[in-house]
Amino acid sequence: MKFWLVQILIVSNVLCISAMGQSSENPFGSATLDSVSLKGDIYYLPESASSLPDFSSLTPVGSIYTRVLDIPTRSFTAGFPGVTDRFEWFAIRYTGVFNVDMEGDYAFRLVSDDGSRLLIDGKMIIDNDGIHATRSVSGDVYLASGQHSIEVDYFQGPRQEIALQLFWTPPGGSEEISEPIYVPRPPEGEDGMGHSQATGSSQGVEPSHDTGPSASGCKWCPEDLTGLDLTGTWSCDDGGIYYITQQGHIIWWSAERSATEPTWSNAARGILSNCVLTLEYSDVPKGNAAGYGTLVLEVLSNDEMAAREKPQSYSGSHWQRV
Numbered sequence: 001m002k003f004w005l006v007q008i009l010i011v012s013n014v015l016c017i018s019a020m021g022q023s024s025e026n027p028f029g030s031a032t033l034d035s036v037s038l039k040g041d042i043y044y045l046p047e048s049a050s051s052l053p054d055f056s057s058l059t060p061v062g063s064i065y066t067r068v069l070d071i072p073t074r075s076f077t078a079g080f081p082g083v084t085d086r087f088e089w090f091a092i093r094y095t096g097v098f099n100v101d102m103e104g105d106y107a108f109r110l111v112s113d114d115g116s117r118l119l120i121d122g123k124m125i126i127d128n129d130g131i132h133a134t135r136s137v138s139g140d141v142y143l144a145s146g147q148h149s150i151e152v153d154y155f156q157g158p159r160q161e162i163a164l165q166l167f168w169t170p171p172g173g174s175e176e177i178s179e180p181i182y183v184p185r186p187p188e189g190e191d192g193m194g195h196s197q198a199t200g201s202s203q204g205v206e207p208s209h210d211t212g213p214s215a216s217g218c219k220w221c222p223e224d225l226t227g228l229d230l231t232g233t234w235s236c237d238d239g240g241i242y243y244i245t246q247q248g249h250i251i252w253w254s255a256e257r258s259a260t261e262p263t264w265s266n267a268a269r270g271i272l273s274n275c276v277l278t279l280e281y282s283d284v285p286k287g288n289a290a291g292y293g294t295l296v297l298e299v300l301s302n303d304e305m306a307a308r309e310k311p312q313s314y315s316g317s318h319w320q321r322v
Helices: 003-020
Strands: 038-044 062-066 070-075 090-100 104-113 116-120 123-128 135-143 146-156 161-169 205-207 232-236 241-247 250-256 265-273 276-283 292-301 304-311 318-321
Touching: 104 116, 104 123, 116 135, 123 135, 146 161, 250 276, 265 292
Parallel strands: none
Antiparallel strands: 038 062, 038 090, 070 161, 090 146, 104 135, 104 161, 116 123, 116 146, 205 304, 232 241, 232 318, 241 250, 250 265, 265 276, 276 292, 292 304, 304 318
16 A cells, blocks of 8 residues: 555544544533643633633633634534533633644634633733624734644623634645644653544553653754654564554554554554644555554654553554564
């Protein structure tokens, strides 16, 4: 199978798994943990609220997770399944870290009903606050290559129309819904945010005891990954051969137990952050396995990786370059 076909399969499977982000449960996100996303903390507001609150004085009632903010003007009365039935007089603070490979001027546009604002690296880029009908405000910022923090604050006053969309225009590109490469959050226990739980035949994610000497990130290469290149052919203790390509912070792989009569074959896409590789994988119909879920690997060197977290059904724990 040619690699570009494998990439298409990977994208398709990732999109299916990523339904937890902008899901049918709720337009604002899902209560299902997702480490590679925006985390939205939900707060109650008094009925007299007319602007975004001082979040530091409030306690969140729960959290949701999403990878895109794309809610055109619509009616909203369902509340937040799994969190609260509140559908008016609430606020959400979305936070995350994303990676930029191309430095340059980025234009952003924030659409909301009612108020919203956008901060990048703690700097206010867009202020669209206040009670108002759907309104669009734009702003721009120069971003160097590397990691940047993002915060999107939103509040809904009286029922029942809502809107919240974040667009961006990368350097030399055209405007589109913002969907940057989010940097994975640390596993639960490091900051309490956790990783997404696998579903289907994966039965959820469990910690691996074969984690190598490091449990908190890279100890041997700089933040910009200089000197780290995972591209090549790898073997694993599950008996499989893994074909890996690294494109900056993005990792693609295809793997199979046997090229002629595989009992399993899978594809994955992942993100490198501080030498921790967080992947979403799915078995493809070249074999009998039908699992999917999240893998968290520790990159120990250019030639070795070990599992930190994996679904119970995933047998691989240790990878070495062939």
